Amino acid sequence: MRSRHVLAGIIAAGAAVAFPLRAAETVHAVDAGTRIESWEVRTQGVSLRLAQILPDQVRGFYLARGFDPGSVERLATGACVFQTILRNESVKGAIEFNLADWRIVTAKGEQPLTLEREWQQEWQRRGVPAAARTAFRYAFYPTEHRYEPGDWNMGMTTCALPLGSRFDLRFVWRENGARREAVLRGVRCARETPP
Amino acid sequence: MRPTRIIPAFVLILLAHLARADSPPQTMTAVPKRPAAPDFTLKDTDRRLYRLSDSHGKVVLVNFWATWCPPCRREMPSMQRAWEKLKDERFDMYAVNVGEDEDTIFSFTFSTGVEITFPILLDRDARVVKAWPVIALPTSFIVDPDGRIVYRAVGGREWDDPSLLRQIRALIPKR
Numbered sequence: 001m002r003s004r005h006v007l008a009g010i011i012a013a014g015a016a017v018a019f020p021l022r023a024a025e026t027v028h029a030v031d032a033g034t035r036i037e038s039w040e041v042r043t044q045g046v047s048l049r050l051a052q053i054l055p056d057q058v059r060g061f062y063l064a065r066g067f068d069p070g071s072v073e074r075l076a077t078g079a080c081v082f083q084t085i086l087r088n089e090s091v092k093g094a095i096e097f098n099l100a101d102w103r104i105v106t107a108k109g110e111q112p113l114t115l116e117r118e119w120q121q122e123w124q125r126r127g128v129p130a131a132a133r134t135a136f137r138y139a140f141y142p143t144e145h146r147y148e149p150g151d152w153n154m155g156m157t158t159c160a161l162p163l164g165s166r167f168d169l170r171f172v173w174r175e176n177g178a179r180r181e182a183v184l185r186g187v188r189c190a191r192e193t194p195p
Numbered sequence: 196m197r198p199t200r201i202i203p204a205f206v207l208i209l210l211a212h213l214a215r216a217d218s219p220p221q222t223m224t225a226v227p228k229r230p231a232a233p234d235f236t237l238k239d240t241d242r243r244l245y246r247l248s249d250s251h252g253k254v255v256l257v258n259f260w261a262t263w264c265p266p267c268r269r270e271m272p273s274m275q276r277a278w279e280k281l282k283d284e285r286f287d288m289y290a291v292n293v294g295e296d297e298d299t300i301f302s303f304t305f306s307t308g309v310e311i312t313f314p315i316l317l318d319r320d321a322r323v324v325k326a327w328p329v330i331a332l333p334t335s336f337i338v339d340p341d342g343r344i345v346y347r348a349v350g351g352r353e354w355d356d357p358s359l360l361r362q363i364r365a366l367i368p369k370r
Contacts, residue, residue, distance in 0.1 A: 151350050
């Protein structure tokens, strides 16, 4: 009898560790050195992580790649910029995503992300050189992609909110044609300097 | 089944699951219909000219990268380790840098603390990367001895992982 209880206890404890509930909890972290904040959620075989990119980091990166100061400022302070990592951690199959389906959710309502093609139109209007626009294209998170198991990537995403704004991000993907979604909660745009 | 047998079996399954969660499996995806790899001719950082089609008869790892891309930087030492394991077989490796100059690349390779001995090719005007099915950096491809794209990997990998080396070696012609 006792051994059955022990067995049940081991199985319950092990299952809790190995197969966590599917409730997608957002894990918030603050880098001790830089005070940069990040948010991560792992659910249904997918993980998504957003980390703040400070306006000064945006300036440094794009000025070094041929952007003029006016265009850099438009991005650095006219948008929230995040380093974004999406992974297909599933062993089951491919996932497909389109950032156009993702939504920023605030108390005022919902809005889409600002996509790479929208920025490229603006850079073209502003006369940003082709080489700089190419750097932007590959530094930005791809709008659409298909990730096989084990595929992942890192790149910038942006949204049109004032610096310091707080929001939830509803992100969407497809697996075997079925729509899946999860929410990254309590994300905050970087401020000019970290708190 | 007796509990004395069930417990060790369950613990083994649990450990296997946890190991997988901590270090994600290193995978490449088979590319349907094995399309022809777009040929290119590019200079390396020493201004030597390399043409992909000159590697006909060998397996080739073609990696598209940039120094500002963190996963690209992270996978470079593992590419060097894989190169050291495979360079004496019928195998070539080309790391195609997208849009940067020699000075930027030298600063990066020096900072890795690893001597990179496989060719780093310069695609300054991004002409080559646009001809390949690359949506994001890094993306890597395995080209078979007939010049066809066999595998694709999106995002960084540990290229000296035994499972990846096994997949590559399976394509290398035996002497």
